[in-house]
Structure formats: structure tokens, C-alpha cells
Amino acid sequence: MSGGDVVYQAELHLQQEKACVLTALADENEGPLDIDIEELHDHNVTFVLHANGHADDWEDHLRAAEEVHHVDRLDDETLLVTKRSCGAYGAILKNHGVLRRTTSIGSRERVYHVLVFDREDLKAIVEDFRKVGSVTLGSLSEFGEGSSSLTPRQREVVETALDAGYFEWPREVTSEELAARLDISRPTFLEHLRKAEGTLLSQMLRESDGRARW
Known part of the structure; x- marks a missing residue:
């Protein structure tokens, strides 16, 4: 992230044609699901x-789903889930995007807030989204590096991750390897990365409004 670099934030609305395991849960919830x-x-x-x-019913439902690899019960109200992506998450990662941690999943429409460092990457994400449904660009904004309020440690983590290929597809380095390189624990590395992503996304969300068709 050298001086003068521009970061773009896009709000992408995906009307997913293929149902996945979370679709049934969102229907049962009678509203969008909150996932981190x-x-x-x-x-x-x-x-x-x-x-x-x-939690009890959903844990059983998730464990029985073919695309779900692992489910852990964290407490009475939360589950930690690892599942195969239905296409959207892979499209974001493949094209070097950074996804906002908190996401709302509806029975059909999903709203993703994505950071990219190149407009061509954003176009590629949209094209890959079109393989799984129809896409609307809710908003698009940009700002230069100088407007960022990252802490020095957060910036170090983000720059190290970018330089090492953490956001490449396939990923060129693991979070464990980056944590060791920075001499911190993996949870600490992930927390710094999440906070940095959250700061950047929050800044751009405040600057962006309105809706535009891609």
C-alpha cells in the first residue's frame, strides 16, 4: 500500500439463484442471518x-448438510461453521478482495461489502458473481491511503499480508506463517487484520450512499 494508492469499497447485492444450507435457515429465521x-x-x-x-435445530441441520465440513458449538446462541462456498466467497478471495467481517445473509439476497485495490479486480468479482446469480452494485467509493486511520501495527499486518500473497488465489501464505513472521499469535494476527479491515470499510461506508446498477 504505497503512497497514493487508492482503495475501493463496493456494496454488492447478489440475488443468488442456487439455494444453499443457509437459505433454509434464513427462511426459518424469518429474516436475514447475521454471520461474522x-x-x-x-x-x-x-x-x-x-x-x-x-442453535440446537440449526446445529443438527448444518451437521447433516453435505457442503458443511465442520460445526462447533461456541455457546447457547452461536455456532462456528466451516462450509464450502456456494460461489460468492470464492469469487471475492480469488480476485484479491477483502470481505467485511459482519455479513447479512437473506434467503435469496446477500449483501457484501468488499474492499479491492484495483477496479479490474472488482469487475472480475462482479463477473464471477454473475455465475451464481444477478448482481447489483449498491455503491462504490474510493479514498487514498492518507485518509486511513489504521494503527501502525494494523498497517504492518495489512502490508505484510498483501506483500506475502495472503489475499492471492490460491493463498500463498497461511495466517499461521504470517503470525510467526510478525512474532505474534495467530489469533492476534487475525484480530489486527479484522480491525484494520473494519476501519477501512467503516470509513468508506460513511462516504458511500445511493444505489447504482452495475
Whole structure:
């Protein structure tokens, strides 16, 4: 992230044609699901699912689903899930995007806030999204590096991850390797990365509004 670099933030609305395991849960919830993305890796996604009183039923449902690899019960209301991506998460990671940690998943429409460092990467994400559904660009904004309020440690983590190919497809380095390189634990590395992503996304969300068709 050298001086003068521009970061873009896009709000992408995906009307997914293919139903996945979360579709049925969103229908049962009678509203969007709140999930916190922990990590995107290869064609899989790991996230925390807030079950809203459905934890027992949803745990059984997820364990029985073919695309779900692993489910852990964190507490009475939350589940840690690793599943095969239905296409959107892989498209973001493949094209060097950074996904906002908290995401809302509806029964059909999903809204993704994505950071990219190149407009061509954003175009590639949109094209890959079109393979799984119809796409609307809700908003697009940009700002230069100088407007960022990252801490020095957060910037170091982001720059190290970018330089090492953490956001490449396939991923060229693991979070464990980057944590060791920075002499910190993996949870600490991931927390710095999440906070940095959250700061950048929050800044751009405040600057962007309106809706535009891509």
C-alpha cells in the first residue's frame, strides 16, 4: 500500500439463484442471518453464526448438510461453521478482495461489502458473481491511503499480508506463517487484520450512499 494508492469499497447485492444450507435457515429465521466471517480459505468459508434461539435445530441441520465440513458449538446462541462456498466467497478471495467481517445473509439476497485495490479486480468479482446469480452494485467509493486511520501495527499486518500473497488465489501464505513472521499469535494476527479491515470499510461506508446498477 504505497503512497497514493487508492482503495475501493463496493456494496454488492447478489440475488443468488442456487439455494444453499443457509437459505433454509434464513427462511426459518424469518429474516436475514447475521454471520461474522472468520476466514476465507480456498473454496471454503469459516464463520460464526448467531442462531437467535435456534442453535440446537440449526446445529443438527448444518451437521447433516453435505457442503458443511465442520460445526462447533461456541455457546447457547452461536455456532462456528466451516462450509464450502456456494460461489460468492470464492469469487471475492480469488480476485484479491477483502470481505467485511459482519455479513447479512437473506434467503435469496446477500449483501457484501468488499474492499479491492484495483477496479479490474472488482469487475472480475462482479463477473464471477454473475455465475451464481444477478448482481447489483449498491455503491462504490474510493479514498487514498492518507485518509486511513489504521494503527501502525494494523498497517504492518495489512502490508505484510498483501506483500506475502495472503489475499492471492490460491493463498500463498497461511495466517499461521504470517503470525510467526510478525512474532505474534495467530489469533492476534487475525484480530489486527479484522480491525484494520473494519476501519477501512467503516470509513468508506460513511462516504458511500445511493444505489447504482452495475
